[in-house]
Amino acid sequence: GAVVSQHPSWVICKSGTSVKIECRSLDFQATTMFWYRQFPKQSLMLMATSNEGSKATYEQGVEKDKFLINHASLTLSTLTVTSAHPEDSSFYICSASQRPGNTIYFGEGSWLTVV
């Protein structure tokens, strides 16, 4: 199946700093990528949908200035958590699909811990 890679797998950062998480589609071109957040023992919460070359569409309640999403190429989307705080600590998962309607494949996720 298709492969979606996330990097880093885990990261620890200090409060107030920014951290970037990358999501790459390794064997296909992803026109759409999704970013999710998952709290322990809970479901995935969709944060935003990013389409290559255009601005991301954020879900209600997600701060677009805090969670910056860039989808500059067909194989890479980045999520930058700006001015991170301990409450931003979570498991972040990206997913990608080649074309609308195709199966969506997920990355392995990135653990963010803000201390």
Add this chain to the structure above:
Amino acid sequence: AQSVAQPEDQVNVAEGNPLTVKCTYSVSGNPYLFWYVQYPNRGLQFLLKYITGDNLVKGSYGFEAEFNKSQTSFHLKKPSALVSDSALYFCAVRRNRDDKIIFGKGTRLHILP
């Protein structure tokens, strides 16, 4: 708005027995339905999907799911459970081919040896 319900937080099944993980959905029109599995500290793995056609969909690792339009259900099944099937299972729905995927809260499947 579309939604997905997984009524069971956890399902316990003895190894070798058949298993069912329940899912019901609410969406206008004809839904796109999915099952994903998540192992500890990992991303989600695609199991199977229903878009159109035969109501019984076969997927990875011997899993299958039955689409029931009248009951708005898409239960995940496997004839004989393995201990390695123990994981967190998510049902998901998409309103149309261009829409976002919405996930249920997940069901933890525990296969007892």
